[in-house]
Amino acid sequence: MIVAVQPLAGFDKLLHYRVPEELRADLRPGSLVRIPISHRQHIGLVLALDVTPDVPLAKLKALTSVVQEFPALTPDLIELARWMHTYYAARMESVLETMIPTAVRSGARLKHDKYLSVARQLTAVEETALAARAPKGAKLFAFLRQQFKPVKKSLVLSRLDITAAVATALLKHGYLREELRHVERVAYSDNWAEGEAVVALPPQLNPEQASVVESIGKSLAGGKFAVHLLNGVTGSGKTEVYLRAVESVLAAGGSAIYLVPEVALTPQTVARLRGRFEAAGQQTVVWHSHLSEGERLDGWVALASGRARVVVGARSAIFAPVPNLRLIVVDEEHEPAYKQDETPRYHGRDVAVYRAKLAKAVCVLGSATPSLESVANVRAGKYQLERLTKRVDDKKLPDILVVDMRIEVMRQRGMVTLSRQLVDHMHQRFERREQTILFLNRRGYSSSMLCRKCGHVEECPHCSVTMTYHRADETLKCHLCGQQHGAPVVCPSCASPEIRWRGLGTQRVEEAVRRVLPRARIERVDADTMSKKHRFREILGDFRAGKIDVLIGTQMIGKGLDFPNVTLVGLVDADLSMHVPDFRANERTFQLIVQVAGRAGRGDRAGEVVVQTFTPQSDAIQFAKRADFDGFVEGELTMRKNFAYPPYRHLIHHQFRGLNPEKIVFFAEHWKKQVEATLGDIVEIRGPSAAPIEKVKDEYRYQIWYFTTRTAHVVAELVKLQAAYKWPTGVSQVLDVDPMSLV
Ligand SMILES: [Zn+2]
Ligand SMILES: [Zn+2]
Incomplete structure (x- = not known):
């Protein structure tokens, strides 16, 4: 048998190899193999079996070995790789490297630990003899005899401070038994719920949800490719709809992929999926780039073998090698985080739709603020639109108060971080022991340093952006290249001490909040405070437990999170996303306001939102205030059409x-x-x-x-x-x- 292999060796060219007899049974399209290329061993991926060789048979080299028991790519994933290669103008090798986790490519094996237990009871004579001949062996035997189940070998040896040779001697005598156990490294097996009570019993569906579930169920039963765009207001129970769809796929023996836009959101989603499915014996695998190699490999094997049939994760989870894929859920489908900003520059949502097409599966795209691309696909008849117009249990959507910061600046005479309306609302919340979230999508203290005398603005010497002032360590930092130096006390250009800090950063907001609410417990979440692993989850856990009154953060905390005691959300500067040279600026601003507003009033009490802006009359803000998605889309699509911008081209x-x-x-x-x-x-x-x-x-x-x-x-x-x-x-x-x- 001759196979065509794409090597992962730094060049895009198919190579042909002979397959030795003993490897044939293990080989499938999508198998990872070791191959010789000019005297060195490389990894490659089998793209086709039984091909006609491009060189004389005698010259063909043979494959060395098969790397993993299961194919790394299913047939639909091989097709998907070819499509990504051409559509995104990416080298085949880089596509394959993105699709297949490093731990899998490196040929890592499942981890096994050795366990010891007593093989049989000793006679009195044997025991005395052992104690006399090998006191340490006797100690080990006595210890193991007291255990109810086998004990990890490395653990017991270090605990009793004895060498492996002692155990080996007892094993030889047949006194002890040693066994290998596969250690499964399960991501988020600890504490993943962030203190959230996980309800395993499915809630009652409201009529809107029930009709959407039915509609998706019809597509699933049809066994054909279909895309449903689920446009549901924040808090309308979209997740429950996804879970029902996954449930029916599992019941029918199929597999499902569940995508979320950010790694930070996976713990919450994982908690809900596990709470629902693991009781029924369905393992949920977590898949994203922040896992340890071991966790990745074990999750991958569980999926590739078909033992696990649900995977949840960020963008790259779309490449999970699940057999019999029936459903792909893309939550928050409008999120730009689905787009990878390095080669291959693929869009996770678009790849999801394409994979669903190849697998003849159903794709459900969900959002409170769908992208205009997806809306256009509905209008073109390609996607089926589903709507959830009400929050579950008929909770009200939050009221949005737009504060005109031009008036605020005149009244307060100067730079304003927090408007009086926002401060009043925060006081009320604090008195009532309710929680507040403040958003500002810029970390640091202020965005630039301006000299009032000569007009000098401190810029990064390597990048054409201003340096951001960080008060905590009195530095100026470049957020693009990381360059930093101490903050000057006088102007570097004219030596005047009249320096002003312009523009808001999260640090400045934190300082302002501490001034107006000195007794409140305040935490800030942004890339600066999140350098420590697990800190984000810790803070979210504390916030959920009510140990924090005000949470300040960048967009990191604006997505999908659900805290029932939050009744006030403040958007400190709604203009940040609006005045950028990008035709999607309005769409982003609209999405941002609706999404962050959606964090308020998810519990029993109604929520309020304060939006601070210098352009209160703009469409994005006005339509968001009225929660009028259709109105916004109408105007925005007209604009895009006039300029022939995406989604029209x-x-x-x-x-x-x-x-x-x-x-x-x-x-x-x-x-x-x-x-x-x-x-x-x-x-x-x-x-x-x-x-x-x-x-x-x-x-x-x-x-x-x-x-x-x-x-x-x-x-x-x-x-x-x-x-x-x-x-x-x-x-x-x-x-x-x-x-x-x-x-
Ligand atoms: Zn100056
Ligand atoms: Zn720089």
Whole structure:
């Protein structure tokens, strides 16, 4: 038998190998194998069996071995890899490396521990003899005799302070028995519920939920590819709908993948899934990049073997090698976090839809604020729309109060961190022992240092951004490259002491809250405070337990979390996401307000939201205030259509980087002419222009945008042109298909 193998050895080329007789039974498409390439051993992935060799048979080398018992990719995943390779213009090798965890590729094995137990009772004579001949052996035997079950060997040896040789002697005599036990390393087996009471009994569905469950159930029973877009207001019980769908898939013997946008959200979701399914004997596997190698491998084996049929995790869980995939859930489908910002630059939601198509499975995309792309797919008849318009138990959606900060600044004469309305509301909550969350999507104390005398603004010497002031350690930090130095007391340019700190950061908000609520217990959650592992979960646990009154944080805490005692949410600066050069700025702002507002009033008491903004009349804020998703979508889609922006056309971003800006521009212009000549009739080209952040870590960035409706074809052509083009040294370039961020 001859097989075609994609090597993971730094180049994209299929190689052919002979399969030795003894390996044939273990080999399938998608198997990981060890292969010789010019006298060295590499790992490769079998893409096809029984192929016709491209070199004479006699010259073919043989496979060395099969790495894992189970194929690393199922047939639908092999197809998916090919699609990602072409659609996202990524090398096949990098696609495969993304799909298959390192622990699996490295050929790691399941972990086994040795356990000792007593093999038989000793006679009195034997016991006396043992005590005289080997006192340590007698001690070990006596200890093990008292145990009810086998004891881990390493543990008992260190506890009794004896060597392995002592145990070996007893094993030889047949006094002891040794066995190997597979140690399963289960992610979040400890404390994953964050103190949340996990209800295993399914709640009663309301009529809206029941009709959505029925609709998805019909698709599942049909056994055909279908996508349902579940647009449900925050707190409307979308998760319960997902759980019912997973339940019915498990009952029918199928597998399900459940995606969440952020690793931070997995513990909550895992708790709910385990609470529901593990009682019924269904193991739920956790899959994301923050697991230990052991946890990953064990979870992978459980899924690949079919022993576990539910996997929950961030983006990369879409590559779980589950057989008989019937359902993929993509929660918070609008989240940009689903897009990977390094090669392969895939979008987890779009890959999920494509995998569902290949597997003839059902994909459920859910959100309170679906992306305009998904809404457009509903309108085009590709997705089926489901709606949940009410919160469960008829709880009210929170009231949103928009505070005009222009008036606030006039009244308070100067920079305002917290408006009087927000402060009043926080006082009320504190008196009533209810909780408050404040959001601000910028860490640090203030965004820039301005000299009032000469106008000097301190910028990073390596990047074209201002340095952020961190009061805790009196430093200025660059959030792009990490460069930092002590905060100056006088202007570095003119030596004037009249320095002002402009713009808000979470540290400044924390300081302001401590001033107005000195007795409150306050915690801040952002990338600065979260450097310690598990700290995030700890704080969320404390918050849930009522040990914290006010939680301040960046978007990290804005997603999906559910705390019943939170009755006030403050969005400190709603304008941060709005005034950026990105056509999705309005969509992001609308989503942000609705999502953070959704954190309020999830328990028995009604919630309120205070939104601080300098542009209270803007569409994103006004529609969010009225919780009018359809109204917002109508206006926004009209705007997108007028400019022919996504979702009406696809966007491909081409970035050029290098130390010499003139050289970059010269070649980018030259390249653009080539593209125009070949693809001019199906692509609109814009640029080259400087990226919004022109310099990062001393590298200049320029960009070209391609707008097209024929993405796959255009990407393929661009890749061909790239390969034929003679790129200069010192200019690197990267293509990003369907980018989610333009800055
Ligand atoms: Zn100055
Ligand atoms: Zn920098």
